[in-house]
Amino acid sequence: MTETAPSCSASAPCETTPASQVPPWRRVDRVWLVTLATLGILALLDPPQALPSVTFTLDALWGILPFLLASVLIAAYTKATGLDQQIARATAGQPVRVITLAALFGALSPFCSCGVVPIIAALLAAGVPLAPVMAFWLASPLMDPQMFLLMLGAFGWPLALAKAGAAVAIGLVGGFVTQAVARGGGLTDALRPGVGLTGCAARRSLRPEPVVWRFWTDADRRGTFAGTSRETGLFLLKWLTLAFLVESLMLAYLPADAIGAWLGGEAWWAVPLAALAGIPAYLNGYAAVPTVSGLIDLGMVPAAGLAFMLAGGVTSIPAAMAVFPLVRRPVFALYVALGLGGALTAGLLYQMAGGLA
Structure with missing residues (x-):
């Protein structure tokens, strides 16, 4: 890139700052620096773990690559064609139906908390309201049909049904709570500055425009597609790389079974402590079963396991790391x-329903 992000005001046109006038320390991406520094420290302090962590990170990125590319291209396409405005209008109505469908679809989708x-970035950039996005966001990592079958074999019907119901319920509650907060005037802009529409692009999006499906016939729209693809793709790639690297270290140094072994017994604090321990003990996907x-x-009591x-x-910390730079702090x-x-x-x-039996 040769320019920084445009800055606009209501009374002034967009202006850009040439990259040559940006201080050198601001041109270096700190996320990549942290990633490289982490690998360097790991290579010095624990050389046998360095290669497994790199391999784990690359494998995780390779596994998520189809979803990453699809989401980036979809986000760029909706913005270049003007379809994002139509999507925002279509999903703004009937919130109960949209949130319910989002929670149900999330529970059926095969995405992990990082995946x-x-x-989420594509949906928010396309103009989908935060409430249904939150419903999908919360429900998606918790359950999918394959995981349900694995849980059924490992735990039986009660715990498998409880987790499936909890996935949908958490998505629904999250969606409706977000909707209530948004109606009260909060969470008006979910994405952080620099992610999605900002500056002049944001002002243009306030004016209704017809959808141009063949966006490649227009030079400005081609530029929008290319710029959105590049910026969104690099943004997600750097943060997911760091998140997967941290995940590899947590799996190596904070194994879930070691943390979970501390949570045995039937004390009243077993369930609250288990919920808190789930944050550093990164349990994601089928390995949790x-x-x-x-x-x-x-x-460990089943309720605490749930x-x-x-x-x-x-x-979990890796998921939170991938999410934090994407959305604003209140979100x-x-x-x-x-x-x-x-x-x-x-x-x-x-636990109250008798899940200890």
Whole structure:
């Protein structure tokens, strides 16, 4: 890129600052620097772990690449064609129906807590309201049909149905709470500056324009498509790379089974502590099933296991790292509160319903 992001005001046209006038320290991307520094420190302090961490990160990026590319191209296409304005209008009405469908679809989608981030970015950039996005965002990492079948074999019907119901319920509650906050005047702009429409582009989006499906026939729209693809793709790539690297270190130095072994017993604090322990104990995807099954065999109560899985799927540190630079702080805080609160509530309700048997 040869220019920084444009800055606009209501009374002044867009202006750009040449890259040559930007101080050198501001041209260096700090996220990539942190990633490289982390690898360098790891190579010095624990050389045998360096290669496995690099391999894990590359494998995770390769696995998520189709979703990353699809989400970036969809976001760029909707912006270049003007379709984002139509999507925003179409999803603004009938919030109950849209939020319900988003939560149900999230529970059926095969995305993990990091893998869902590119999809969330595309939806928000396309103008989809935050409430249904939040419903999908919370429900998606918690359940999908394959995971349900694995849980059914490992735990039986009660816990498998409880987690499936909790995934949908957390998505629904999250969507409707977000909708209520938005109606009260909060969360008016979910994406951080520099992600999605900003500056002049944001002002242009306020004027209704017809959708131009063949955007490539217009030079300005081609530029919008290319610029959005490049900026969104690089933004997501750098943060997901760092998140996956941190995940590899957490799996190596903070194994979930070691943390979960501390949560055995039937004390009143077992479920709340399990929900909190799910944050550093990164439980994501199908690996959570055998891990929690083993923890229950070691003495963890099923209700605590449920809270442990739910919190680890939504509010884990790597997922939070990938989400934090994408959305504004109030949205991030609401996301964490809904995920952690939902995990705790689901665990306590399961315990009260006799899930210990």
